[in-house]
Amino acid sequence: MYKTISLFFGLLLGNHLFAQQQYELSSGWKCSIASAVKINGEQLSVPSAALTDWQPATVPGTVLTTLINNKQVPDPMFGMNNEKIPDIYHTGNARYTYWFVKDFKELPPAGDGQVWLHFRGVNEGCDIFLNGHRLTAATHHGAYLRQSFNITPWLKQNGDNRVAVIVYPPPFPGNPNGGQGGDGAIAKGVGPQYTAGWDWIQPMRDRNTGIWDKVFIERTGAVRIKDPHIVTLVPGVRKPGLAQAPADVKVSATLENSSSRSISGTLKYTIDNTTASAKVTLPAHATVTVALPGLQVKQPKLWWPHGYGEQYLYQSSLQFIDAAGKQQSANTIPVGIREIQTSWNPHTNSREVAVNGQKIFIKGGNWITSDALFRFSAERYDAEARFHRDMNLNLIRIWGGSLTERPEFFAACDKYGLLVFQDFWMSGDCNGRWLDPMKKEDQWTRRQYPDDHNLFLESVADQIKMIRNHPSLAFWCGGNEITPPADILAAMKDSLIPKLDGTRYFFDYSNSDSMSYNHIGGNGDGPYGIQPISVFWGERTFPFNSEVGSVGTGDYESLQRFLPKENLVVPATGKGKLDPVWDYHKYISYNQHIDPYGATNDLREWANKAQLVNYDQYRALMEGFSAHMWDWYTGVIIWKTQNPWTALRGQMYDYYLDPNACLYGTRKGAEPLHIMYNPLDGMVTGVNNTFNYERDMMLEVRTFDRLGHDSVLTKVFVEIGPTSIQKYLSVKPMIDQLRKKEGIFLSLRLVKAGGQIVSDNFYWLPNEDGKYNGLAQLPVAGLQCSAKRIKPGVISVTLKNPADGAVAFFNRVSLVNAQHERILPVFYDDNYISVLPGETKTIEISGENVVKEGKAQVEVYGHNVQRQYIEIQ
Structure with missing residues (x-):
């Protein structure tokens, strides 16, 4: 029906923190529901054990992803298909408890060589077996906790190996009763809360059970480099484009000696032809953290947020070379040299952010996750980060009811200059901030969620180590609209974050007074929903607003991707009148704002008028906040800029990566x-x-x-x-x-x-x-359009409006295939544009799919411009 990027992991691993010799186990997995498997993990993981009637499995992926791909359940993104999928709360956990098995080739290494098996994320529990041996000493728990196993002793001499993993769902999946996070019980575990349903998503029926993140094999020598930590310090006030004074770089890493003998050698770090090193002796089977002498980079090329300067990334290297001159392990680590500072602005009563000594007005978007079923890819992350860059935003906040985002996400934010505000896994809804009759337990009980505080803290420590080297990572936050329980908060704030990072500001919670002093009461967020334009200009809200906004319905082409034909109707108003599928997909009423443009019963016309509302809303939001920067405000973060599900609200582009007018209204209002x-x-x-x-x-x-x-x-x-x-x-x-x-x-x-x-x-x-x-009453404008490829991956579209006519108003430009279906994703340097009489404007379309689609055309239509399809010269 349309062309889009893959929703699954490709082979691209990213070498941000990994040794050079590694590969992903991403294909050839098989699975079976655990209740049908009659042998134990030791027996099942023997390569000769038969896998009769097992089905192909998607790894990385959830159980539900595999069931969808095997056409055993319908696509939960479409219509009300999600209601046809059994929910774990009603079926019991056994329904989604599965075995996953993968056969792979890996010979035992020679000499001191070691082979490692890494799991970057399993939800929620698992037991892991290899070649007849149990690798997990006890059942693993924790959706966010990485696992690493030295599998060298267990590898088969012929290289034929098998790993078998039984995955257990969250022990408390919760009742998806329509509340925020359902009945709240999902928060008893350490995992994503939104999977039980929210006001912008229906529940994920398996609660995202599965091997949801990457599994890979790594080869090293006897000594492995783990968890490198790169800190850059940029003293003084800097300005982009000038020759820079030196910047300081501090490096440490953990070295693990897997051999039964002591090993001496040198840990060496190199950046911009400058090296720091230290001699180390590692006892047998020891793990030691080594801090290298500080070094300086002369005339550094700095990393800046989007709109302020270049996003330069150095390719630095970390090596351990033993006394015989043999490289035992090596990492390549992209580094952006920058320093993030914060201070309290006493005039606005809010936190003010500076990068490299220069204050930055924060223009951000709230992010849930790329895909509700955790179907991630580096390509999709890149596209979504690019959309945020194209909106002239400079920050993305990762909302606390979801996950710690993946290294591929941060790599995309590094590339596009987007600061990241990373919440940890709490929400005021599930974790007890408010009295809520939908919740199973009282506020005092929920206030102590999760049940296992040590697991939460262990996961915090692990995730900090995983992503702390990314220049885009700017802030840590205890949770969404609530602090963690007192003991967790104290450990994070006083111990873990200072020890494992120590360079980023920690907000107790997302709308705390340390971020933005709440001088008008309420929750410290909002307003939500469509607002009169005057509100954004004239009514003062929170001085660093972490959540404001909400609408985002797409146009007709977007709606028809996930609404059945019989539900492609103009949404009615009034209780009980709204189409049930629109209601299921969380529609927020537009009609009182569309009616001033003229009522209509035609959905295509209605959706086009909705784009006028979208554009005006988000241009006004960004303009209103910008008009009062440093007086009323130091920042604003839109709720929200993307949807990981086919919801009818809070998005600048739809689930299929098709932008709507919200994106271009934001882009206009937020231009530098x-x-x-x-x-x-x-x-x-x-x-x-x-x-x-x-x-x-x-x-x-x-x-x-x-x-x-x-x-x-x-x-x-x-x-x-x-x-x-x-x-x-x-x-x-x-x-x-x-x-x-x-x-x-x-x-x-x-x-x-x-x-x-x-x-x-x-x-x-x-x-x-x-x-x-x-x-x-606008007369039809005779807009003249042409298109040509000006270089690989870039098409220039020219729009010429003859003189002595009307304005050619609000034109949507789209790249389409031979069937006139939009090619997704591609990127427009502007859209929904108006061309004045006698003027010419150009729009550039770019992206990988511009290169791939050879028979594309350009579609143009506007409010008073007839739809036309243009051949590309």
């Missing part, structure tokens, strides 16, 4: 140098989120009526300082008069010498009654 219009007082205001002083810009303010007649309100030279806002002039009396009857188009531009447009912002304003009746 931006000109904008305050709807309350008519003030034309500039915002500069760069470190540059911008001078000699012409501010052009023009209006257009529905026939395309323009009025130039002003042209004036303006300037604006770095990281600041600047009010220029109010045009409210003129605008109010012009828009009185039919509404008006307002064009704001900042133009530099030679006609270079550095900010272009186009509003459609309603009439005095708040209706957009002028848009309903």
Whole structure:
């Protein structure tokens, strides 16, 4: 039906923290429900044991993923198929307790060589066997806890090996009763809470039971390098693009000697042709953490968040070389040299963030996880991070009811310059903050979840070690809207994080007073749902708002991917009137905001009008917060920017990676140098989120009526300082008069010498009654479109609107295949654009799928532009 990227892991491992000689066990797995297996793990893991009637298994993946891929259950993303899948709460855990088996080739190593078997994530418990031997001393528990086994003694001489894993579901899957996290019992374990259902997702029926993350084999010498720790320090105030003073780098790593003899050698770290080393002697079977002497990088290339500078990554190396000169183990570690600081802004009463000594206004998005069934891939992570970069955001917050994100996610954020705010696995809903009749146990009981505090802390320590070297990782957070229990909080705050990291600020919880002083009461979040545009400009909310926003319905092409034909209807309003499938997919009503554009019973038209609302909402949200930066606010994080399921809310692109107008409204409102219009007082205001002083810009303010007649309100030279806002002039009396009857188009531009447009912002304003009746009467615009490939992977689309006509309003550009179905994902440097009479605009389309799809066309349609398909030259 459409082309999209794979939802499963490919062979790309990423070498962020791993030794060089390693490979993934990602294919050829088989599985069976445990109740049908009549032999034990020791017997099953013998390579000669028969696997009669076993089915192909998806690893990494959950039990439910395997069942879907084997067509034993329907796709839970579509319609109400999820209701057809048995829920673990009703069936009992045995229904989703499975054996997974993998045969693989690996010869015993020569000499001191060692072979390791690594599991990066199993949910929730497991026992692991290899070649007739049990590897787990006791049953493993903990969805977030990595496991490593030295399997050298158990490898078969002929190289034919078998690993067998029995996976147990969460012991307390909870009742999916419609509450946030169901009845809350899911939080008794250490694992993702959203799998029991939330107000933006239906429950995952197996609660994501399975070998959900990578399994791989690693080869090393007798000494293995584990958990390297790279800290970069950038003293002083830096500016991108200049020659830099030195930066300091501190390195440590854990060395494990698997041999029965003492080994001496040198641990050596190299970055930018600069080396630090230390001689080490490791006793037999010892594990030692070694700190290297500090080193300096001269004239470093720094890593900056998106919008402020380059995201330079050094490829550094860590080696252990024994006394005989043999390399026992080696790691390649990408490093971004940067330092993140925070301070308390006493004017806003909120946390202020600086990178490399320069204050950064935080523009962020809340993230759940890439896929609700944990079907992850480096390619999908890259696409989603790129979407966030394209929205001109500079931070992603990982919400606490989900997981610690994977190294591939952080690698994508490193690449695109996105700071990461990582919650740990708590939520105010499940963990007792509020009185909730949907919950099984009282608040005092839930306040002590999870049952095993030691497992939680062990998992915290392990996950810190896994991701701490990524420059994008900026903050740790105890949980979503609640602190962990007192003993867990104290251990994290006073011991684990200072010892294992010590460079990142720790927030007790996501909306704590240490982040944003709550001066207006409530939960410290919101508002949620669609707001009047004036709210974002005129009503003060929390000074570093961790969650605000919510809408995000896609267009017709998006809706038809997961709504059955009979449910492709305009959503009704009123209790009991909403289509049940829309309700099941968590729809938030748009109609009172779409009605000013004119009521309709046609879903395609309704969805296109919803995009007008989407664009306006998120442009206004980003503009309203930016207009008050450093006065009311130091940051804002949108709730939420993506959906791991086919929900009808809170997303800038749909589950299938098709962007909607929320993305481009956010992109416009959050652009680093931006000109904008305050709807309350008519003030034309500039915002500069760069470190540059911008001078000699012409501010052009023009209006257009529905026939395309323009009025130039002003042209004036303006300037604006770095990281600041600047009010220029109010045009409210003129605008109010012009828009009185039919509404008006307002064009704001900042133009530099030679006609270079550095900010272009186009509003459609309603009439005095708040209706957009002028848009309903727009004449058809004769938009002329062409497309050509300008280099591999990039298509340039030209949109030319003839003079003496109407504005070509709100045009969606899409790359489609020969069947006119959208190719996903691809990336547009702008979309939902309007072209003024007599003007030409270009849009660039890029991405890997632009290269792969040879017979593509470009589709263009707009509010008053007929749909057309363009051949690519």
